[in-house]
Amino acid sequence: MSIQSAPWDHDATLYTLENAHGMRVLITDIGASLVSWFAPDRDGNVADIVLGHKDAAGYLSGAGFFGSIAGRWANRIKGARCHIDGQQHTFTANEGANLLHGGDAGFHTQRWQGRILGNKLQLTLTSPDGAAGFPGTLQVWIDYELSDDGTLILTYAARTDAATPVNLTNHVYFNLAGESADIRDQQLQVNASNYLAIDQESIPVGVAAVEGTPFDLRRPASLGEVLAQTHPQLAIARGLDHCYVPDGEPGKLREVATLFDPASGRELITATTERGIQIYTGNFLEGTVGRRTYHAHDGVCLETQAFPDQVNMPSAEEVILRPGQTYQQITTYRAAVRE
Incomplete structure (x- = not known):
């Protein structure tokens, strides 16, 4: 694999990762x-x-969170607050009363420091104490590596000097048909028997079984057919915007989702060490300007992460990073072709 860097506009840098077969991935700082x-x-x-x-x-605008790292907390925190060791911490709300993806000035708009380390691109960020209300100075690293079999490997790490919530993900929207179509004809399989049901503010209210619901993606299902179904949970989010609980043991790298486009034969297999995977079908993309003006359901996010609002759940301690500890996560996306 080779990695090249080139200047981009606004003093940004654009890195190109290319494998032996000519597959290319572009990443900016x-x-x-x-x-x-x-x-x-x-x-x-x-x-x-x-x-x-x-x-x-x-x-820099942060519109759409396209392909960006969401942090310090990916997804939502109810009321934009939590308690750590009996002390309440209040964060900068940016979705009604709630925090979404670290706030408007989250990691997705920050300039990271990039360096090429052999076959890896490493990007680092220092999030100061008090940023968006989060305690502690947080050092974050993410390595990108593209293998010759078409696997993009994302390795995350973080350390802190004070107890703080940490939940990172990449908010990339996939469309295996390219820019020419939406995702309705693509098929998604998620290896999960349960998902988190949500309230009207998209905050989890409990674990629900997928059995007998439109959320049962244990076998491949057309996203168009899923989106066309009637279900109160689909109505809240205008589609899928729910965290699935993948089967298997968290902490171990396991395959959790497969996206397939029958027309092109492209297939994307997602594996992760994380406890959850947020499936978001781009329900609010309408009118968002990127390389073109996007519409609802033009892309699907496969966001590997901790549970939304887990900082306010009984399992909160699992997502509190403390001095001397290292946050670690590995997620891989493998792009292949199915004949």
């Missing part, structure tokens, strides 16, 4: 964002399989 992923179909035709902005200015 703004938000440590995955900008483009050029992958072939079954006939060898190459297309960009992720949504994104046409220039660095788009990533």
Whole structure:
């Protein structure tokens, strides 16, 4: 694999990772964002399989969170507050009374420091004590590596000097058909028997079984057919915007989801060490300007992460990083072609 860097607009840097077969992944230091992923179909035709902005200015704006690292807390925190060791911490709300993806000035708009380490691109960020209300100075690292079998490996790490919630993910939107179509004809399989039901503010209210519901994706299902079904949970989010609880043991790398486009033959297999995977079908993309003006359901996010609002659940201690500890996460996306 080779890695090249080039200046981009607004003093940003654009890195290109290329494997032995000519597959290319483009990443910028703004938000440590995955900008483009050029992958072939079954006939060898190459297309960009992720949504994104046409220039660095788009990533600085934070619109759409396209391909960006969400943090310090990915997803939502109810009431934009939590308690750590008996002390309440209040964060900067940016979705009604709640916090979403670390706030408007979250990791997705920050300039990360990039360096090439052999076959890896490493991006680092220092989040100061008090940023968006979060306690402690947090050091974050993310490594991107593209293997010759088409696997993009994301390795996350973080350390802190004070107890703080940490939950990181990449908010990349996939569309295996490229820019020419929406995701309705693509098929999704999620290896999960349960998901988290949500309230009207998209805050989890409990674990629910997928059995007998539109959320049962244990066998591949057309996203268009799923979105067309009637269900109170689908109505709240205008589609899927729910955290699934993948089967298997958290902490171990396991396959959790497969996205497939029958027309092109492109397939994307997601594996992670994380406890949850948020499936978001781009329900609120309508009118968002990126490389073109996007519409609802033009992309699907497969966000590996802790549970939304887990800082306010009985399992909160699992997502509190303390001095001397290291936050670690590995997620892989493997792009292949199915004949």
